[in-house]
Amino acid sequence: MSSELDALYQEIILDHYKNPHHKGLRDPFEAEVHHVNPTCGDEITLRVHVEDGTVADVSYDAVGCSISQASTSVLTDLVIGKKVDEALSVHQTFLELMQSKGTIEPDEEVLEDAIAFAGVAKFPARVKCALLAWMAWKDATAQSLGTLPEPATSSQEA
Amino acid sequence: MLEGLLPDLEVVRKDFPILTRTTPGGGPLVYLDSANTSQKPQVVIDTMVDHLERHNANVARAMHMLGAEATEAFEGARDKVAAFIGAPERSEVIFTKNASEALNLVATTLGWAGEHQVGPGDVVVTTEMEHHSNIVPWQMLCQRTGAELRWFTFDEDGYLDLSQADELLTERTKVVTLTWVSNMLGTINPVAEITRRAHAVGAIVVVDASQAAPQLPIDLAAMAPEERPDALVFTGHKVVGPTGIGVLWGSRALLEALPPFLGGGEMIETVRMTGSTYAGIPAKFEAGTPPIVEAVGLGAAVEYLSALGMEHVHAHERAITGYALEGLAGVKGLRVLGPTDPAHRGGAVSFELAGVHPHDIMTVLDTRGVAVRAGHHCARPAHEKFGVQSSTRASSYLYTTPEEIDALVDALEYTRSYFRLDD
Numbered sequence: 160m161s162s163e164l165d166a167l168y169q170e171i172i173l174d175h176y177k178n179p180h181h182k183g184l185r186d187p188f189e190a191e192v193h194h195v196n197p198t199c200g201d202e203i204t205l206r207v208h209v210e211d212g213t214v215a216d217v218s219y220d221a222v223g224c225s226i227s228q229a230s231t232s233v234l235t236d237l238v239i240g241k242k243v244d245e246a247l248s249v250h251q252t253f254l255e256l257m258q259s260k261g262t263i264e265p266d267e268e269v270l271e272d273a274i275a276f277a278g279v280a281k282f283p284a285r286v287k288c289a290l291l292a293w294m295a296w297k298d299a300t301a302q303s304l305g306t307l308p309e310p311a312t313s314s315q316e317a
Numbered sequence: 318m319l320e321g322l323l324p325d326l327e328v329v330r331k332d333f334p335i336l337t338r339t340t341p342g343g344g345p346l347v348y349l350d351s352a353n354t355s356q357k358p359q360v361v362i363d364t365m366v367d368h369l370e371r372h373n374a375n376v377a378r379a380m381h382m383l384g385a386e387a388t389e390a391f392e393g394a395r396d397k398v399a400a401f402i403g404a405p406e407r408s409e410v411i412f413t414k415n416a417s418e419a420l421n422l423v424a425t426t427l428g429w430a431g432e433h434q435v436g437p438g439d440v441v442v443t444t445e446m447e448h449h450s451n452i453v454p455w456q457m458l459c460q461r462t463g464a465e466l467r468w469f470t471f472d473e474d475g476y477l478d479l480s481q482a483d484e485l486l487t488e489r490t491k492v493v494t495l496t497w498v499s500n501m502l503g504t505i506n507p508v509a510e511i512t513r514r515a516h517a518v519g520a521i522v523v524v525d526a527s528q529a530a531p532q533l534p535i536d537l538a539a540m541a542p543e544e545r546p547d548a549l550v551f552t553g554h555k556v557v558g559p560t561g562i563g564v565l566w567g568s569r570a571l572l573e574a575l576p577p578f579l580g581g582g583e584m585i586e587t588v589r590m591t592g593s594t595y596a597g598i599p600a601k602f603e604a605g606t607p608p609i610v611e612a613v614g615l616g617a618a619v620e621y622l623s624a625l626g627m628e629h630v631h632a633h634e635r636a637i638t639g640y641a642l643e644g645l646a647g648v649k650g651l652r653v654l655g656p657t658d659p660a661h662r663g664g665a666v667s668f669e670l671a672g673v674h675p676h677d678i679m680t681v682l683d684t685r686g687v688a689v690r691a692g693h694h695c696a697r698p699a700h701e702k703f704g705v706q707s708s709t710r711a712s713s714y715l716y717t718t719p720e721e722i723d724a725l726v727d728a729l730e731y732t733r734s735y736f737r738l739d740d
Contacts, residue, residue, distance in 0.1 A: 199676060200697060200707045
């Protein structure tokens with residue numbers, strides 16, 4: 160019973176939940192988006208700052224469960240400092256992991272702390288929690304680059 | 318033994334086959350999400366299967382043997398529903414798809430030409446504790462007509478603030494709509510009193526009884542006419558019936574004054590290329606082939622509840638809710654959102670637990686076989702009042718045992734230890 164829970168609530172997740180990284184809204188930024196998870200009410204406002212093709216900053220204000228908050232924190236660790244293309248590729252890898260229903264073995268080289276979310280993929284009701292910030296970041300990044308304009312608020316289907 | 322529990326509770330539970338389900342780990346399933354949807358007794362399942370196996374035909378239009386049987390079963394269901402809520406007339410019972418459709422029927426047709434047409438400058442009054450389905454249709458009505466939507470607030474204990482009544486209920490007020498029992502706070506609202514005051518200014522009153530119909534005895538005919546709402550809606554699946562069927566009860570006077578909602582088969586008297594005339598109620602509001610087997614199942618459901626006795630169901634809910642409130646009060650850091658006196662509330666108990674998000678509570682409870690709901694329960698404005706974004710809700714019903722409440726409390730204590738809240 161608790162091993163099932165432990166698969167979901169990895170130590171890494173609980174650590175990020177209790178001490179989230181890069182929290183708060185900061186300047187400068189080129190795009191700001193607001194995403195919600197309509198089934199539960201989790202919300203995030205997220206800003207991106209891109210400089211010379213590099214993700215210079217991702218800042219956010221969010222409310223939600225441990226999974227959504229930890230996932231946001233892990234996202235910022237992973238993408239800040241990376242080239243946008245590289246960050247988008249990490250995004251794609253994370254998305255595939257979350258949509259795998261637990262069938263993919265995560266690559267720690269690419270995903271680092273985000274491998275802790277592999278267990279979440281086995282809880283279909285919680286996948287959306289893990290993806291909230293990631294979808295918001297992709298949306299904001301697209302907007303900041305002036306490409307692929309997407310609605311500022313969307314409900315992502317995992 | 319807890320006072321007020323249904324006699325023969327263990328026998329009653331055997332009527333609900335799903336209650337024997339176990340978790341993957343083999344533990345018992347503790348279903349505390351009945352305000353979301355109730356479980357179904359065998360008699361409802363059997364009645365629906367029997368209807369499909371032996372009596373299936375279209376209703377009203379088919380004149381052959383099976384058509385007559387299907388019509389009798391469908392109209393018999395209307396009689397049973399009418400008896401269940403004490404409707405003054407059986408024709409005042411309209412079958413819809415669900416409570417939302419019933420509310421949309423009223424809110425939409427009130428925007429169209431007719432005696433009660435809502436227009437610019439008129440006021441529609443609702444409350445801050447409504448389910449989204451009793452907010453959005455009225456927002457849409459007000460947007461379309463230029464009317465103003467105004468709100469009864471509620472206090473920190475979850476009771477409506479009736480001191481606003483004089484200000485909200487004026488000659489401009491055309492419609493007052495409120496929930497009888499809140500799906501989030503559990504509060505039982507003073508429907509008779511609000512109706513009387515609304516009627517005094519000439520407003521019509523629409524009551525959302527989605528949470529009341531499962532729990533409270535309702536006898537519309539026995540209410541004083543000035544205290545009786547003009548319309549009342551509920552949904553089948555929360556009263557141990559199937560999904561896909563809801564009920565709009567409306568007074569004959571209101572239903573005859575409202576224009577038809579959907580056009581189509583069976584809602585007409587005569588159709589000519591130059592125009593049509595409409596059938597009387599209830600057919601006027603039942604365009605197209607209705608959800609027949611669902612109505613038949615609902616008939617069996619309300620008959621089942623009536624056989625148990627709604628006063629006994631209500632007493633059981635109160636006893637279990639009181640027991641749950643006591644148990645929850647012992648969980649450190651837990652705050653109940655809503656009244657804490659079981660005499661003034663229904664069986665849906667929403668709460669927050671300091672330090673753990675409702676989603677996480679729900680997941681931990683689920684792994685222990687305890688099914689609750691986490692989120693805003695389609696009542697976001699009510700959550701905002703408490704400064705929270707979401708909550709966890711445990712909701713009991715006639716089949717809930719005190720042991721299941723114990724399992725809930727144990728699971729919450731486990732949640733606290735799992736998230737090391739005392740470290």
